[in-house]
Amino acid sequence: MGNSFVIKGDIAYNKALKEIQTYKDGYLVCVDGICKGAFQKLPEEYKSLPLKDYTGKLIVPGMTDLHVHAPQYTFRGIGMDLELLDWLNQHTFPEEAHYSDIEYAKKAYAYFSHDLMRSFTTRAVVFATMHTEATIELMDQLEKTGVISYVGRVNMDRNGGEGLQEESAEASLKGTLEWLEAIEGKYERTMPIITPRFIPSCSDELMKGLGKLSEEKKLRIQSHLSENKSEVAWVKELVPESDCYARAYEMFDNMGTEDRPTIMAHCVYSDEREMEILKKHGAYVAHCSDSNMNLTSGIAPVRKFLEAGINVGIGTDVAAGSSMNMLKAILNAIQASKMYYRLVDENVKQLSFEEAFYLATEGGGKYFGKVGSFKEGYDFDALVLDDSAMYSMRELSVRERLERTCYNDADVYILHKFVQGNNVFDRK
């Protein structure tokens, strides 16, 4: 079972939220797909393992994209001057409606899967559409990429507009059950996740049904929370008995539990009350700063979430985020936090580079277990990067090269990608 080998190169990973450990010409050990640690000197016991020599290359943990919409990938970077609700109605919903056509889905998801395989992402939590057949197609394709993912068939029984709305709560729940049955036992790397689009798309009855289903089937949930001011105001109208947006999810048993944590994307407008709910349920915030800037949503107070002990990872949120590139997402998270500090509240300190890198690796990786670090016992998810196109006039430290890499995503190439010790991608 599994792969066992040693990698040599310039290694960097977070030992902790605020601390990056590096090894110049270090060794990284994989035994049966599990990381046995990173070392400056290779321990005697691993010397018999095959050695992959990537001297001079940068070796970092694989990254987790906690929030990405697969069907939106092919129209990324278009219509970006709109805000959320207009963007959904004018671009997203009409596009997603095409996925009732399985041939369309096959082709479009092939583009997404192709590029995901070549990306810095080794774990992803993915929205599909409300179409069962297309969602299964996406899962089939993702399984082959080697990337480990959760994929959600989207539930939406109201406000979807023409061609993108399920007939009723009952039909939506029935469709979800059929989807779950169809894929049962089918995949090694691809897991289903319950996916109510967001409160405006789901009736109370549907939300309650999904909460129940999640409990019965022991399935996780993903959704969107407090992304945009108009959306937040709308939810207040739609669920008047709830004192905040997060409470609406909680009322419908959609906030999850420590062992089945819910992912909530955005949380731009999450206040103390919402933070308390997120914390209480062990939920994850998928921080999507690129998207939040593009749709003029605002900036989520990530520092506050971290201080409150809430789980935080990073989502690219394609296509409101324009790119699946997690390095770009790291940079965006740092820049957004700096602007929050400078323009909103100087008591909320900006993210350091160390912290942002942590969020993209172990921060989101935790959602998958021991993932996103090179500490002993973690899944062996690793990227071998070529940063040699960025010249320097002196020998940079590994820490400096890592920072430079995240600030210049276009100048870095992935040479090899490993997930649980499996070599899932090599640059030709």
Next chain:
Amino acid sequence: MGNSFVIKGDIAYNKALKEIQTYKDGYLVCVDGICKGAFQKLPEEYKSLPLKDYTGKLIVPGMTDLHVHAPQYTFRGIGMDLELLDWLNQHTFPEEAHYSDIEYAKKAYAYFSHDLMRSFTTRAVVFATMHTEATIELMDQLEKTGVISYVGRVNMDRNGGEGLQEESAEASLKGTLEWLEAIEGKYERTMPIITPRFIPSCSDELMKGLGKLSEEKKLRIQSHLSENKSEVAWVKELVPESDCYARAYEMFDNMGTEDRPTIMAHCVYSDEREMEILKKHGAYVAHCSDSNMNLTSGIAPVRKFLEAGINVGIGTDVAAGSSMNMLKAILNAIQASKMYYRLVDENVKQLSFEEAFYLATEGGGKYFGKVGSFKEGYDFDALVLDDSAMYSMRELSVRERLERTCYNDADVYILHKFVQGNNVFDRK
């Protein structure tokens, strides 16, 4: 004289600040290095010119980088968690001190020139260092790239720290004169520009001397203005008789005139008073939003500048900006303006995509004359781009492809680059 030809492809350029003109399978005519316009049907009179067929490729005006520090290029993306004054003292000044060594300068500037040639930039306004020989080396190298540029030998006679400070105002002025003499008549494409680093680096005497020199030699000036709060406060101490930072430049005759416009980088904290001074002198704001986010400086209110009729272009401000990529700079400018709108003042509307694209092309290009558009009579600066790596499920309009390109700089390739009709770069 010059080159005359026709290019066929998918053409996009700003007809006006808020309007992008596109032609699918259009024609772009160059006669003796001057653009004769873009057309859907090739006019009879140009049919005898040689045709370069780039069908399916995107053709856009060359871009102007109004503010970039060549000696900082090789350490871009490092130390980005600092604010301006600390970053200058810890990273920038020690690095620039190396340029007293001409061999060092040769090597480092070769990296810069190499990458500039391969970038979206066709015009640049560049800071060198205070070293005459190294500055000439940079100009020699830039001349060969085909890019048209202004280059400044930097003046700084105070607060530079060890190894990066001229002896006196007199020595600084003398060095500047020697530099100007040494390069007189030497270049076709590379022009000198007077470059006081910023008020904290230049004594009153030096500033006055540079103002006088600019007038005598009919040379333009570039500098920095109101980038960071601590810097603004420091300038208030250093020049107490001035009622604002811009006034200090004005007092020393450094604000220029309509026909010799000064470029002021940043202007994050420029208020009505400073805007009045900028407007009165016909100065250009080099908007550097990537840099301003990285160094936690803030966001410049570009919309206000535009409404006041102030000239605005975009600067990458490498290395406080981490990349020379002007597409990324367009995206940053849009995102920053959205955050200014959302977080600072909802009366200051965000930049539309059209407006941001204008700033990167004609907005900054105007500084060089009729540059940055495909209107008749403009210099023929053009980029032929391959955007085919970004799949789509339907035929996108040229306008959509242009937006997508600016939102995904890593997925676009430059195939050919023309400056004044000269083909200065081809992708191998």
